[in-house]
Amino acid sequence: MNTIVCVKQVLDPEIPPAKFKIDPEAKQVIPPAGVPPVISVYDERAVEAACRLKDKHKGKITVISMGSAKAADVIKHAISMGADDGFVLQDPAFENLDSFGTAYVLSKAIQKIGGYDLILCGRQAADWGAGQVGSILAEILGLPVVTLACAIEAVDKKLKVKRMVSDGYEVLEAPMPSLVTVSSEIGLPRLPGGMGLMMARKKQIPIWKAKDIGAEPSQLDKAKAHTEVTGLSVPTRKTECEIIAGGTPGEAAANLALKISKLI
Amino acid sequence: MSPVSATYWSIPGYVIFWVLFAVAFGLFLQRFYLLYRLMRLGKQENRFDQIGQRIKNMLVEVVPQWCTLKTVTRKDLAGLAHALLFWSFSLFFISYIIFIGLAGGFGLSSLIERTPFETVYFSILDIAAVLVTLTLILAAVRRYIIRPPRLEPTAEAGIILIMVFSLMALHVLGVGFDHAARGVHASWPPLGAALAGFLSGTGISQGTLEAGYRWVWWLHYLVILSFMVYIPRSKHLHILASLVNAFFKPLGPKVALEPIPLEALEAPEGSATFGASKIQDFTWKDLLDFYACAECGRCHVNCPAQLTGKSLSPREVIHHLKEHLLETGPGLLANKTDASPGSQAEAPGKTMIGDVVTEEEIWACTTCGACQEVCPVNIEHIRKIIDLRRNLVMAQSKMPESAQLMLRNMQQRGHPWAGVQSMRLRGDWTSDLELKILAEGDNADTLFWVGCTGALVERNVKATLSMTRVLKAGGVDFAVLGDAETCCGDPARRAGYEFQFQMMAEQNIELFKSYNIKEIITTCPHCYNTIKHEYPRYGGDFKVVHYTELIADLISQGKLKLTNELNSKLTYHDPCYLGRYNSVYSEPRRILQAIPRAKLEEMERSRDTGFCCGGGGGLMWIEEQPGTTKINQMRIEDVIKTGVDTVVAACPYCLQMFEDAIDHKGIKESLKARDLVELVEAAMKQF
């Protein structure tokens, strides 16, 4: 079975909060020096899900990433895990697109690749976390969609997907092709093996521009963006530990309980 | 007249002699050839460079028995006995060639027998025989009565003891009967002569004595031949193999890992092998190692994993792999002849990883090198264990979760400290310091390579900061990489993630070259070892110094003056990768001795017999087998025994391990763990 996985390269979420700096004017994050970007957490799990299906049913995994030319790194990471092919979608016209624009560009690339049985996305990108590119993409492609998957199996040309819900999970059956967004419960991604690292090292990752995938400039017009980021700020955060007091340990505990119940 | 020149059942003795010899030698050769062919199942590896040096090694190690003498400690004198046995037995061996081979088989008895040469030689042999017998008794007592943990009381050992004893006895008997039969009354060789005297006194007829001599002679000959047949079929194969192994021993760094050759990268998909999953994935030298093992158990009793109750025993690993080779090898050879050469036929039966060596064993090794250090026959345990890890990690994707976490972090973030980056970034330690941080286009001769731990882990950052101040005080002109530094690759390599290591090594070398760096100062012995010994394979030849070497130098040149009194009793722990791996033993001690009023107490296990802290080989991040003693907790007991107030480490892992063990024992008040450089700073004149 053939799978296409959409992966995004993001600022490493693992940086000290104190090092998190933004440029409020440009509404941009300023990455700290010496911290290379990484593959978005859920997207890596989507690659893992694809690899598990490939382990069982063979087939081909193609990975696409829209971003800078550096996104080739996350494609290579996916290839080292077991993907076969990958493309970077990079064009000035693709910069700072909203979720619709992103989904549109991805849909164009997916149509160009074609021949898929399954499209996988992460449930949410680890940076902007809009949490909607997958679903919009499905609508554009006219595909059934299952979100928040924690397990995917292929049985009799159908997909059996376990979906996380708050009090358990549901098991869904979807036709092929479908689009599935993957949640972290699917499990730890594999460590790339020797073969994978070799493949990734050798592989050339082609870059597709807007014209390569036939993306219409009108669809990428930022003036027509569905959503716009109008402000970006870093919430002031206390750095000191707040010691919860109380007349007795029991009272302190009760006060803490009140705090906690507000946090979750 | 030699018994060979007689005729038996109308068959000339010579015929019997040579037929027996031919049969025995044939059996010897048959076994030998099989072992040779099995060995050739292994992968290629070049160990034929510097032949002169190799021959020298062989002669220097084996003939004077340096190999076993070096293992002699006050507690374990067995090495002495072994050397005695070896020398004595060599004399016997030569005597067999001269007195049985040349004199008997070749009929040169008239030239050799009854000469003063014989008398002298036999007299020496008598002494040797006594010594050997005493050693044998000692050995038997040790194996079957005292039973030290390193020796298994095997039947094989018993057979050999008996055989050797019979050789001694038969030799003396032979001389006795011979002298008695001929009526020789001499006082030399002492044992033979005494026995002859006794035999003559019994009044046995001369004919009987002569017949007795002949039978003793032939029996003696038979025992010698069976010895020859038995040796390559027993663990005493080591007698031969260890000699060869000394020839092929590594000439470079003591513990060397083979890179996975780049051809593996070019191999058609699916056929590449990573590490060892089958016996034939080892190199022929590894297989030769198996033959060389004498099962002496020295490695077993010095292995920190074994001593703390883990399932790993280096002796068992080697022994089991040898058995596995002997079991599966013949089948492989058979397959090899009908299948195309180099076919990857799977050996039937046991799987090597799992049935022969378990995953727990493979992951318990700290690569401390204690086993290799004490092994009298130059066996390289560590690279086999790493080869097994390579297969687990790169081909089977099987490893402890903690190992995977570490390796994933190495891959994505370029350091092994998963999670730590949420706290601090690599370059953070440089803030507010006046340092030369290299940026594109810069040049620097000397680089201070901080290492992941020194840059990322709070406790070790303190030592890093001390280091920069000491370097400055010593007038060293150095630069640092700041946030551009990545990992040297050591944890990846020891955990079997070879390609990741290779990539990091190549990247770092390129980086060093881009700044024209000539000399690299490290604080971490693991970085030190890796950059110094492993980077050259990838084209990185730099002068690498550990800070203990540098500071010792600065002190002796008078550039650093340690004037502050420390008033402390301390002990120094030899980090495995500095001590055993690189023989830097004296520099750290010289530094400590230069500190006023710092009294150095040595631990019993120190220098080359030093005991691991538990943090090497990736084990800093991999959980030790549950239910076993932690290695650092065993080591801290050594420290406590010395009664010091400070344990000094020269390695970031050791430092952490000691702090943890001290914490665990709850003795923070009475014992501190310090990095050596912190003490140097404290003793330095402040300005």
Place this chain on the structure above:
Amino acid sequence: MDTHKGVLVVGEITEGKLAPITIELLGAGRKLANELGEELSILLMGSKAGGLGQEGIAYGADHVYVAEDTLLDQYNSEAYTQVAAELCRKALPSIMLLGYTDVGCDLAPRLNGRLGGGLAMDCLALSVDPATKLLVSTRPVFGGNAQATIVSKVARPQMATVRLKTMPPAERNDSRQGKVIPVEGKIDPSALKVKVVERIKEETEGVKLEDAEVVVSGGRGIGSAQNWGMIKELALALGGAVGATRPACDEGWASVSLQIGQSGKVVSPKLYIAVALSGAMSHISGHLGSKYIVAINKDKDANIFSVAHFGIVGDYKEIVPALTAKLKELKSK
């Protein structure tokens, strides 16, 4: 654009009642509608949705759209999307609010994809820009390190999903007036390509450590296997998972698979409660990604306080049971 008016809440029904999130959405929606001077409506789906019509009105809706169909009794992505999209095309709301729940997380982006609106997920605050009358949604980005405000200038509806318990629930007022409007149109079963095979409820006790939103960890200070029970109970009360430091695993109080840290697991829950553990680097590196860290330790200088957001200095044996009891009490309310 002007054709779009009013605020539409997509309601959720749990156990025959309006879900708490829906009541919060009605509260937020009412405010927005008032500021705009427009109407608030709610869509309820399910075969018995009609019975909740009055309740919707009581909580502030002017119109209650009810779509009654057994196919809607349980959440079905395609069916819900069809009905909601259909309604939107007719009712043309300007703003549409959903809960950031497993229903909303699935439905909102899909609906948005179909309608071509502008959506902000997981919002912490909603307001109307007085000048432009546009909806301004504030949502966390970069794992909560920053907050962004999102505006849809042209796309309609302006959609937002709202995080549970961030907005005050609407007040019930049974005297309010409103209209219950049945939604016409049947669901086309052939369009339901994804079949629900089964739904499994899982007890929260089995929460996997790596995925848990709340982790309660104990350390060596717990002192005994028996007292370890307090850690488990606290975790259970919070629907969270139990973690441990290495010494606690070594003692056998917790299984090694629960070890957090350098040689254990790395977790990043919303809330991490560290009980009687000192906060050694090799432990905290395993949970520094947590959103909130709470420390309970009798030693005020313990390192764990240097990374914690909240803490109590004292004996956990007195604090933890009281904490558990209070949390249970709060939960039952």
